[in-house]
Amino acid sequence: MADRPSEFALIARYFAPLARDPGALALGDDAALLENYAGTQTVVTTDALVAGVHFLADDPPHLVAQKALRVNLSDLAAKGAAPAGYLLALSLPQDFDAAWVEDFAAGLQEDQQRFGVSLLGGDTTATPGPLTLAITALGRVPQGRMLQRRGARPDDLVFVSGSIGDAGAGLAVLQGKLKAAEHAQYLIGRTRLPTPRLDLGTALHGVATASLDVSDGLLADLGHIAEVSQVRITVESERVPLSPAFRATCGETPAAIVHAATAGDDYEIAFTAPSEAAAQEAGKHGGVAVSRIGRVEAGQGVALLGADGHEIPVARAGFSHF
Amino acid sequence: MADRPSEFALIARYFAPLARDPGALALGDDAALLENYAGTQTVVTTDALVAGVHFLADDPPHLVAQKALRVNLSDLAAKGAAPAGYLLALSLPQDFDAAWVEDFAAGLQEDQQRFGVSLLGGDTTATPGPLTLAITALGRVPQGRMLQRRGARPDDLVFVSGSIGDAGAGLAVLQGKLKAAEHAQYLIGRTRLPTPRLDLGTALHGVATASLDVSDGLLADLGHIAEVSQVRITVESERVPLSPAFRATCGETPAAIVHAATAGDDYEIAFTAPSEAAAQEAGKHGGVAVSRIGRVEAGQGVALLGADGHEIPVARAGFSHF
DSSP: OTTOOOHHHHIIIIIGGGOOSGGGGGGOSSSEEEEOOTTEEEEEEEEEEEBTTTBOTTSOHHHHHHHHHHHHHHHHHHTTOEEEEEEEEEEEETTOOHHHHHHHHHHHHHHHHHHTOOEEEEEEEEESSSOEEEEEEEEEEETTOOOOSTTOOTTOEEEEESOSSHHHHHHHHHTTSOOOGGGHHHHHHHHHSOOOOHHHHHHTTTTOSEEEEOSSOHHHHHHHHHHHHTOEEEEEGGGSOOOHHHHHHHOSSHHHHHHHHHHOOOOOEEEEESOHHHHHHHHHHHTSOEEEEEEEESSSEEEEEOTTSOBOOOSOOSOOOO | OTTOOOHHHHIIIIIGGGOOSGGGGGGOSSSEEEEOOTTEEEEEEEEEEEBTTTBOTTSOHHHHHHHHHHHHHHHHHHTTOEEEEEEEEEEEETTOOHHHHHHHHHHHHHHHHHHTOOEEEEEEEEESSSOEEEEEEEEEEETTOOOOSTTOOTTOEEEEESOSSHHHHHHHHHTTSOOOGGGHHHHHHHHHSOOOOHHHHHHTTTTOSEEEEOSSOHHHHHHHHHHHHTOEEEEEGGGSOOOHHHHHHHOSSHHHHHHHHHHOOOOOEEEEESOHHHHHHHHHHHTSOEEEEEEEESSSEEEEEOTTSOBOOOSOOSOOOO
């Protein structure tokens, strides 16, 4: 108990050094201050993570921190926003370990430099339950240019960045349900440390008609676009981009593709756009491969089509907590 | 289990109706959009609340919701910001009761109308622990005019709005530690439902040199101003504003005043200003009494002075979670 720092000491020691932005007021105030640049709008998103639900209590703390930050940055990326900063609400168990917090903060420090963001503010409380954290990320988009789920139109094409299914396979490896030999490290890395596609997001202004990041599962998330845009989306199963590690570990059978397209946690950007050339150009600017995987039609819902053009039945399109 | 709605159903049924602002995109997107009005800055603050720590599991859910929202609006008020909206990250126990969520959302609905704010976005997750929520509130201030903890200067006077100690007494009544007879309802109301002093906050532009809301305890919070502003603050104990209910229940002995000034959770605005007339005028605009309680001097720390001018020893200036 004696070496457990107080709430204020914790903030001063581990979190104040993360508050690089002048608007964070060195975490010495009740609120943070953000500049409102002319011709921009503010984009804001929040995600909560609970130990035992979203990560394991014995996961390396710096990776927990980085994933928490990155899933929020991924939301900003999918909206075409440039990140401005983030807030952290941290509820710590009474018996928390100062070394855990130190490593957690070190992870944030690393990613702040990597992605050019600063902690702006937060709140630290005790909890009798598992460690829980909520990150709220703020970004900016040019006025009227936020990429939304709404906006997909019939005849648009459907694209996704990077590869799909790695994170789901990596989680299965961590859970001992899948053996991946030399591919284990890559797949686990993909589930623990998603890469927010920030440069792709800003390159999609004027290109994408609708966009989101793949968290619930590729098909479930395209279903969100279909629902809000009031269109139907078809995905050609053999076009779903699978990494060499995924193919080597899970194969590329229809069942494996269904798993990839429903497992979620990919944090790639799925978007619709009328022009394949423009989508590929955005991928080049964004430094990530962009694959055309399907098309938008009149109608509703999402269908995964086999090589023969018939719909592959999917029992469960994506993840829900309840 | 059968009548427990899914994460998506929960959001659609209870929270989407709260998303009145067009920038909330009806909660149908990954992020919310906020206008950046010319000549303004964005102010942002977050607070986490945990069942069993910040409220009791059997507290009325609409009051839990309203307190969670109001403590954040209180932070905006103390910074002189006009509220623009808020995000909610809600972690629900697996066995949560839909009626609880319904009443919680009804509480938010009521306060949204009362304070003119809208839910902008959020996240709903499961937790194996106690119900946990984090609210992030966003507001706007005229460029360069945010009230900060920094800024108090020697010879400034110290003020506080409303009355101090009611919330602490109300909590003691709830805990069965204090009998309050006909004053119980008022005192309990003050601990359950703080009043964010939004109109006072915006009236303090150009008046206050430093400002915050009283959450940790009057003396602890003035200590924050003293520390960041690098000044000393003295408070005259007999000037600490006590409500008739507090006086009738706890008396007005030095011990009672120390309790009032350290119990916290008041969510009044404490501020420093050079002019008493201007401070009183701001109180009139804000629709709340403003009391001069002390002064700012060169030096450091906070002292509570008795009627004889001697310092009253205070064992514990305010609340810390650890």
